[in-house]
Amino acid sequence: MFYYFIRKLLFLIDAEKSHNLTFKCINSKSFQLLQDFFFTHKIPSKKITCMGLTFKNKLGIAAGIDKNGEYIDCLSKMGFGFIEVGTVTPLPQYGNIKPRIFRITSKEAIINKMGFNNLGIENLIKNIKKSRFKEIIGVNIGKNKNTNIDNAVQDYLICMEKIYIYASYITINISSPNTINLRTLQYGQNFKSLLYKIKKKQHELHKKYLKYVPIAIKISPDLSKKELLNISKQLIRYEIDAVIATNTTLDHSSIQNNLKKIYQKGGLSGLPLQKKSTNVISILSKSLKKKIPIIGVGGINSIYSAKEKIKSGASLIQIYSGLIYHGPKLIRNIIKNI
Structure with missing residues (x-):
């Protein structure tokens, strides 16, 4: 109940300002002492091996909540089995104009049109090196807004080269709806060329550093069954x-009555995405035949919805909007019951 009281106050503030204020507070030394007492000792260890890595439990935080790796330590104390930071790009960029995050509280939904706002890959590396967290850190990478889509792969390769030695795994984000033409990298020859070059770079870096860093591809929930196959x-x-299935959706039909002109564009996450992302996981699970693991994300807001993702074929799961709407208790409940 205490979290819902705090949430009520935070929801009176602009969503992006509220997010920044919240994480500045929980990143303070005094709050971290409270985290040590209230969170860490209550989270059971339920180790699982995936992608050749050992995770302390199946639940992670999705990319987007900590774009620059500034809050790794305080997030780790909440009990997550892994933390994915980013999306980060080779060069710093502002992202799209504000306001760019909107809550639809009655639907437990968030619309964002952030546009990969971040301080760049070099800044992220500094923050990872400063972190005391020694568990799994995934790094989600993207292309800069000003990079032509024909040269997009080069941005991913630059990020891979720089972050490889510091990341537990690397996520290739080709599914954000907020960077023009980015999603075209999921189709046809663009997709094949991307995968070929990414795997080639992974092989080179594996040989160079004698360390194998797994690569995950994050896809859209708006793909057809044929495209998913x-x-x-x-x-x-x-x-x-x-x-990783899935990113946010451009399908706003489930919240049509709640839409205002100011946020009719952008990626929709939260409860309205739940069934859509789970359906994508089901299709992938059947077509991949356990040859490649699935990380399920999208609308997880309860023990039941977490179990549904796993039942549908996800080996690991991630939350974002669910944490915003239900607080740290959701983390403990999910980990204890899956």
Whole structure:
């Protein structure tokens, strides 16, 4: 009940300002002492191996909540089995104009049109090196807004080269709806070329550092069944280590009555995405035939919805909007019951 009281106050503030204020507070030394007492000792260890890595439990925090790796230590104390930071790009960029995050509270939903706002890959590396967290850190990478889509793969390769030695796994984000033309990288020859070059770079870096860092591809929930089957085929062909299903959706039909003109564009996450992402996981699970693990994300707001993702074929799961709407107790409940 205490969290819902705090949430009520935070929801009176602009969503992006509220997010920044909240994490500045929980990142303070005094709050971290409270975290040590209230959170850490109550989270059971339920280790699982996936992508050749050992996770302390199946639940992670999705990319987007900590774009620059500033809050790794305080997030780790909440009990997450892994933390995914980013999306980060080669160069710092502002992202899209504000306001760019909107809550639809009655639907437990969030619309964002952030546009990969971040301080760049070099800044992220500094923050990872400063972190005391020694468990699994995934790094979600993307392309800069000003990079032409024909040269997009180069941005991913730059990020891979720089972050490889510091990341537990790397996520290739080609599914954000908030960077123009980015999603075209999921289709046809663009997709094949991307996977080929990413795997080639992974092989080179593996040889250079004698460390194998798994690669995950994050896909859209708005793909057709035919497109998902083709993606599965290519993921197997190029021996990609995991697929993350899914990113946010451009389908706003489930919240049509709640839409205001100011936030009619952007990626929708939260409860309205729940069934859509679970359906994608089901299709992938059947087509991948356990050859490639699935990380399930999208609308997880309860023990039941977490179990549904796993039942549908996800080996690991991630939350974001669910944490915003239900607080840290959701983390403990999910970990204890899956």
